[in-house]
Structures are given as structure tokens and as C-alpha cells.
Amino acid sequence: MSVQPAMPKSWRVDTKPHKFCPGCGHGLVLKALGQAIDELGIQDRAVFGCDIGCSLLAWDFFNVDTIQTHHGRTTPVITGLKRANPNLIGIAYMGDGGGYAIGSQHLVNAAARNEKITVILVNNTQYGMTGGQMAPTTLPGQKTETTPYGRDPEKTGYPTQGPEMVAAITREGAYVARGTVANLRQLKNYLKKALENQMAGNGFSFVEVLSTCPTNWRTNAEETWKMVEQELPKYFKVGEIKVPGGQKEGEANG
């Protein structure tokens, strides 16, 4: 008899197993998010907004009120909701295409206005849902359906540094971090801090998560893990980038 790993309390059991591909990072991010929601006791007032991208598959993932929005538009939907009822905890969940390409104006302006919402952006270095095209986060040389010979930074630029950009345009009160599905304990911690930042009414919170897409990367388990654990951090630095009035993780004893 196999022992099922405990599901977060806030997960909707009747919609499991979930719909992501085997080895997909989305499920791991949502596990960490579920744990964070449980530990903060906010299941009754959290509102989860999912973008169009593979995150759309999460529209019935949690026992949490959920809105499935349009590609790139989750940030304004959650912004509007939070403005209209500040008691709700607004979570905007999206992919790297949704957040950094089609919805970048929303991300930039929500951050600049210091909207009291939490944005979680899953960076899997390409457009998963549409079959693996280049995203703003695609690595130099990485092959995708629209960069079949590898991304040429001369022609298409270098990977977007999202959290760094958000950190640069936010002021006091914002929380900005980059986590990874390769370190779930740390990721849960970041997500919790992001949500706590919203609960305290401090300001914008943003967590990018380095994630996996074995389907479009066309990688086996070992290669997938190597990519997220070793390759991605060469371009995307994992850690806390901005913490309101406090110490970044590791600084206290560093």
C-alpha cells in the first residue's frame, strides 16, 4: 500500500489528481501555495486568479474562490477586486508569457502603484500552453518552436529579469523574491512572506518561481531537474530581492 503524501488542506480533493503534465512545476508551486494558505489561515478570504497559460488548469485546484481570467490580465482583475474589497487576499497566478510579455504593462503599473496584491509568476522559460514558443525568459541558445536554432540574444534580447525590474520600480513596502521548485521549503517561505506582506497592508508582493516544463523542454526527469537546478539560476538569481523594513533571508546570520 502506498502512502499518499499529505495534501494541503486548502486543495480541492475532488479535482485531484491535477491536470498538469507529469514533472510539471506548476503542481509544485501550487502545493507550496496551498501550504502557505493553510499556515496563514486565509482560505476563507483568499481569492485565486489564474491566467491563461498552463495556469488556467488551476481554475478548480483549490477550495478557494477562483477566477480564471484572460492571458496577461490576471493582475488587473485581482487589482480591481482588492480595491473594491480590501479584506480579500488577492493572488494573481500567471506564467512568464502572461506576466512579462502580454501583461507586462499591468505588472509594471500595479507594482508602481504598490497595489496590495500578491503576484506569483511561474517562469518555465517558454510558452507552455501554446506548445513551447519563445518567452521573454527563454535562455540564450535555448531551442523553442519559434527559436528552432536557439534564442539569439542579438535578435531577441536576453532573458527578462522580472523580480529585479519589479524591485527597481517599487518603493518601501514591497516584497520581491525569486524562488524555485527545486527548493520547496524556501518557496513556501517566500510565498508566505509575500502573502503576509499583503495581509499587513504593506504593499505589492511578487514572487517569480523557476519552474519546469518537461513536455516542451523535451527533457527526461534527470535533464529536467538539471535545467531547473543548475541552468536557470545562471540567468535568474534565486533569493529575496526586496523585503520591507526587514532582513532578507540569510542576512541575519550571514
Added chain:
Amino acid sequence: MPDKPIEGEKRVFMTGNEVVAWAALVAGAEIMYGYPITPQNEIMHYWTRLAPKYGREFLQTEDELSAGFTTVGGVLAGRKAFTATAGPGNTLMQEPMSMAEAMRLPTVVVIQQRGGPSTATVIYSQQEVTMTTLGGNGEGLRIVYSTANHQELFDYTIKAFNTAWKYRFPTFVLGDGYQAKMRESLTIYDPASRGIELVEAEPYFGKPGVPGVDRPPTQLRNTYNVEEELYEVLEGYFRDYQKIAPEVAEHEAFGLEDSDLVVVSHGVVSRACKAAVKELREAGIKVGYFRPITLRPLPVEAIRETASKARQFLVVESAQGQLARLLKEAAFGCPVEMLDLFKPGVGITAEDVVSRVKEIVG
């Protein structure tokens, strides 16, 4: 904080944009989201001056996509939320409103039409009829009121919130640059003083209790896995829309009994048409007047009845046949001839209409 913006009623002289702000206030709108565009700007200007006095909110967004999607968010939170736009902003507004259609969200949008296509003029047109009634990648599951004067801007803006929250279809008030910027006399009033009951807003999200424990979670989606799943949802929507259409549809008409020729128009142009028809009738020329007030749903029954009796429709609009296309569809099969007076993006006077009618009747 005074709780009622208007006690009883008050005679005023103001611009249409100011009228909209007052109407939204008395209709119980709690939050406006908006992005600047002429000729709609003063709705925001008045709202931002009035709103804080009555505990209402405003957010200036980064564009109209965001204005529309934040309005959607406001509605989900259970607030009467609205936005206002025009022209290229209306183009961007179609994406969020298609989501509102897909989820039956009672968003309210005020459109002050300007010239098109593209940036064109900031002044006036009736060229946003097709987009406002049928825009987005959808089926036009929305309600559109086309107002003709400031009193109607006030009355129908209040009504738009009620209609939206009662039937749960995105609702539009379709004005134009003339109505927006002109000053006119009207009576503004507390809806209660006229026996108008305001439909309560209701939260979709954040209802009491823990989802999955005390209540099911509210989970709204707009993507479907299979064709049949979508079809079933839409069939339900079409049934609902068809059922409410006769309750929602409104029109205005006179002089139909004895006229072979009926002048058909909407919005501010109907004022010129009304004046022209009155003048012509006084001169003994038998001509009728018909004006749909709702452009979605159209008053189809009344149009068909009129189109069955009259020999000719003269369709008058400040667009190249956007109303005419809707009428042709509604009157399909009726033996009426469609004549036109189209001036896209340009105002139309009673004299224009009178001389066109005289040209027709000879």
C-alpha cells in the same frame, strides 16, 4: 458624510459627462476605474471630485484593458463598478467585456462615441454601434442603451446598473461627444423619490464561511475542454437572453399609423429626426418617427411591425450604416425598402433630414 447625493429632485444645467457622474452616484456605484480619453474625461473628473464625499472609490488604470478588467474585479468583489471610455479605448474595452459576457458579470460601461476608425476625431460620431453591440469574440450577450439627451443620460445610467445586476449581462450606456460636452437642462433626482428601487449588488467572492467546508468555492472559468461543454453553457445564456429581451427592449415612435415613410434613427441624431418629422407632419407630409432606445437587444417586434406596415425606412445616422445593418437583420423578410442618410462622424441637423425626406417624397 451625507449619505444621499441628491435629496428629492433638483433642476440643473450641466454637461452630459457631469450628468453621468451624478447618475452613477445616485445609482449606488461604489467604484469607478478609468483611463483618460476624450470626450469621456470629465466623467472621471466629476467622479473624482464627488466620490470621496460619499465614500466611493476611483482607480486610474494603465490603459482600458486594465480599466475593463479591474471593473470585472470590482464586480466579482460584489461592488457596483463601472468605467467609461470612447473610440480606441472602446476597442480595448472589448476584451474585458468579452470576459464579462462569458461569465455573465454585471459590468457597466459608459461610451461617449468619437470619430473613427482609429484616433480620428475627439468630437463626435455614432460609429461605435457595431463594436458596442457586437464587439469582442462573442455573440453580443450584452445590453446597450442609446441615449438622446441629458435627461436620458441620467435616467439610463441609473437603469444600466439595475439592468446589469438584475439580469447579469454586461450593460452599456452609449452616448457620444455631443452629449458628453453639451450643457443642457435636466432634473436630477434621488431614485427612491421616483419609486425606483435599486437592485442590490452581491459578492461573487468572499461570502461567509470557508470554501469546501462551509460552502462550495465560487470558481468561475471562461475556458472549456470540449465543444459540447461550451455549447451547453452558451445555449443557457441564449435562452436567458431571449427571455429577457422583450422586457429589456425599449423604443419610441409616433406618426406610424398614417405613414408610408418612417425615419429611423437612434441617440442624439433622433433629436434632429424628431424635430424634422414634426415639422414635416405640420406641413402635411405624412412621415413617421421610430427610434430604438436599446440597440442590444433591439425592439425586434416593434421594428418588424413597423417594417410590415411602412413602405420605406429612412435610416439616419452619423455612421456608414451601422444602425442600418442591425435594422436589416431585425426586419429581414419584411417588405420595407431601406433608404439612408449616412454622415459618418458628422452631426446631422433637422434640415438635413427634412431635405432628404423631401427628396424622397418628391
